[in-house]
Amino acid sequence: MSKTIRHAEPAPLTTTTQPAPNSSPAPAATHLIRKVLVANRGEIARRVIRTCREMGIATVAVFSDADAGAAHVREADEAIRIGPPAASASYLNVPALIEAAARTRADAVHPGYGFLAENAAFAAACRDAGLIFIGPAPDVIARMGSKREARRLMAAAGVPVVPGYDDADQSDVHFALAAREIGYPVLVKASAGGGGKGMRSVRAEGELAEALAGARREALAAFGDATLLLEKLIDEPRHVEFQIFGDAHGHLIHLGERDCTIQRRHQKIVEETPSPALTPELRARMGAAAVTVGRRLNYTNAGTVEFILAPTGDFYFLEVNTRLQVEHPVTELATGLDLVRWQILVAEGHPLPLAQDAIRFSGHAVEVRLYAEDPAAGFLPQIGPVARWRPPDGADVRVDAGIQTGDAVTPHYDPLLAKISAHGADRAEALRRLEHALARTVLLGLRTNQDYLRRVLLHPAHLAGQISTAFVARHAAELLTPADQPIAGLSGDALAALAVTIHRLPERPGAGQSSQWRNNPGPSPLQRYTALRDDAGPAIGIRLAPATGNHLAVSIVSENQERTLDMLVHARSGGDLAVEIDGRLVHAICAEVAPGEWWVRVAGATHALRWMPPLPEPSVPSAFATAATPAMHATSTARRDAVADGAILAPMPGQVVAVTAGEGQAVRAGDPLVILEAMKMEYTVRAPYAGVVTSLRCRPGDQVAPRAVLLELHPLDHPSS
Ligand code: ADP
16 A cells, blocks of 8 residues: 555644655645635535535635525625526636635635536646645646546556547547447447436447437537547446545545445436445455556545446446545545545645545445436426425434525536435445435425435345446336325325315414314315326315314315315424324425425325316416426426427427437437437437428527427328328
8 A cells, every 4th residue: 555644633834745654743734725715506515615614714605696595605704706597607617716716815726526626727727826726636637537548548557447449530430340349239438528428328230320429419518529439338337436535745545435336327326335246355456446546647635436347346447536526425424534624635735644544434324316306207307496495314314415495496507406325334224224314304396306216225126235237227117106105095195285285274363272273164165286297187175174173074085086084283383284194193394386386295205286276267377487387397297298289399498409300301209309408417309209390499509498399290190191
């Protein structure tokens, strides 16, 4: 292992450039950081601010117009507006960020992850402006920003890389020859790629040309660089990565691994440490390979070396992420270290606080990423209001959230809302604790993957550690089916409708609990609701009649059946309710998100309902309803909604990246028509049936609202065609 030092805290400031011998006092920092500008938003900005505050370092938040009221802005010591909502005009606006640092006399910049975190030009611009960039050197960022260069460098250093093609010749012919040599299936990757963008699996030669074209286009749009490479597609792999840390004194260590195998669209949703797949011997070999990678780069600060692990136990280098990872909390939970603190110490010029053999790992830690997305609609990103956010509490549960009640999730940024992590003595305890924490989490106003993640965590195959990156696809049916646990025979939607009706009962001013309903004149009119997911679906009717004390006689009308149950209201305050049904206490939390649109958390699931006015009347859209409701509506029914009388509709709000069909063109079912991008996700709208494009209604660059008409497609087999 490397020459490392054993003290846990940095020594007082003096200057030396020599690596410290293991037992001597620490060499000194060369700078004392007093104020950090956090060039990011959301949970990671808050995470960095927290450690800065603990270290006595002042912070400057930056914000776009969409984030003026955001939590990270409130929590920082100072905040500077850097532009309009679009990321390109704000969080990616290098001159605005450098100017914000100058105006506030910050002496360092923390980039977080995403946005400019792996942008070598930004790191260099900070350095040129006399700012300390809390991250690795710009040249290392630049070299690792190219998957092609990283592969070549690591192969030369003897680190195993996936068999593949990374030559400069980018012609389709060469890719086809290389793919044949590597053997199908292959994976097309964007050299500048990240976040799964520009990646296409290709099972057979016939699919290669479309995959190359798609990956080039996506890579050019996202990274301004269309360079591609090919890799052998490893079957049933795991993703195992190592956290590395280096300092300017020649020390380089690793802080163990993270297993990030559970992914959708090549993006992680669950991460854990230690990896259930590693034996001590394999861990030692992979850890040594990660350290070799770091040394080869003279790496400083925090980085992550990603590997793909084949079922055979062979592992291959994937890439180095030159920043703090989203999933760093699991490493912090298992090691008890604060990685942001280490980043700051290293940036100040201190040596690493601990030597490799002083790093201790305890128990098991698991993190899930709570995303604004609808798993039932192919994980389509969602926007909407955060009408109620109540994160879980509890020992050994950690929440890193960017949101607060009253926020709005907009299409401008990544749909990551929060990360929830749990620590346990062993894997089973950590998983159970995390699932329980998720069950207690309340987020009303937009669809998320909250309950999907709960099903992932406790899925028998996941509990048994039998996972690969194919887990989400393989177990789709079970993972997408909510385990509805009816209470007194009532479905979740019926319970939700009941909760809303009770919540809306007028309060009698000054009425004591026991006399709450006594003077109520008679049964209330029937209140009808439909599930927002399925507006055309069956209505649920609820009628309340007062009984004695806090008892209610509740009639539930559903699909022409009427049942009456006796219920006892224990508590009612704000949107929170506690109702006894059939001897069982049921808690519910309700929020009205737009007029007549209700979100309810009850019996371990979140339900969205639309109240149906007694007489048909035009609905009054709220400021949000126009933006958010259609997107939510478009979720589970995205496929069905994609067509209306020959019109092909946008399934989500976003920007048109490309229009791949022309007017008058005949297309087959499944052919790509329009490519949309929103919230860092690209979505291909495909022809739902064979037809002729009669009218194009969008152009590349257009911003489209959800359910906007993209084009008209006249069916080929239509009787009148
Ligand atoms: P990005 O930088 O876009 O995140 P990576 O190269 O890190 O791309 O890969 C992301 C994910 O894609 C991996 O975690 C893994 O699930 C999958 N993947 C990458 N390379 C391969 C491969 N050669 N074979 C199989 N799966 C792969």
